[in-house]
Amino acid sequence: MAKVAVIVDEMFEDSEYTVPVEAFRQAGHEVVNVGLERGREVKGKKDSTAVVIDSSVDDVRAEDFDALLIPGGYSPDKLRAHEGPVKFAREFMEKDKPVFMICHGGQLLVTADVLKGRRVTGWRSIKQDLRNAGASYEDSEVVEDGNLVSSRQPSDLPAFVEASLRRLD
């Protein structure tokens, strides 16, 4: 079974955390909440879903995990203001490990500068950011390109979870 890191901070989009995490756990995979500070509780922006950070991002490395999930909301923009989360996400891309990102999740990979020539989707407000980072933007419920699985918004979650689970088998 796989070990999945979820990189998350305050104001994540609740369902983009809860739906994939529940699906991964039900399929028998291990989920570890990685954030800025171990033990801190962070909350979702809509339903105030509480998530306790299991590991500080500065204490872990991509090689400790099989895949990375980046939920959306304002969490990715908060994370990318710090060096640790950017470096952590970049490691998954460099090691070609599965990365699942939805909504604003792609902001973290823009700052990590790892999207040149990649096919992606994401929330419409970051379309130009993804293109300017060298990616080609597709307006689809899920885009799969190598190790990268991306979706636009909560209504894409069924397709996003299905595609992500396939990478963990």
Place this chain on the structure above:
Amino acid sequence: MAKVAVIVDEMFEDSEYTVPVEAFRQAGHEVVNVGLERGREVKGKKDSTAVVIDSSVDDVRAEDFDALLIPGGYSPDKLRAHEGPVKFAREFMEKDKPVFMICHGGQLLVTADVLKGRRVTGWRSIKQDLRNAGASYEDSEVVEDGNLVSSRQPSDLPAFVEASLRRLD
């Protein structure tokens, strides 16, 4: 006296609206809140400052105003998901009218694709977005380049307001 449009939506950074707007009004300038829907009340993300939208962005044009203020917070990301605010901001740039942006304000101009070759600053999380949009990023409390005045964060407000007021005289 000048007529300044403030483009704003939900979750703006309170002080980045209130401090410049108060300074502009005290100096005798007129301030008009422009947003997605006339009459709607939008709120700040920290102190829930309430702002009523005076004009829908689709009912106004840059030529109706002398300058544009783009406060930060999550408001710019919400605005740029719609075509109207992006087009409105682009008009100010094309007409070389003063544009004052702070924090995440630059996101609106990234989507408007009007930053190539410009010197700017902004909140550190959007640094890479500004660079990818063709701008040169400077880590200063205020950057002035032609019609464009930009700052990074609330602590830069004194310098931001001083530079902006100079453009309205």
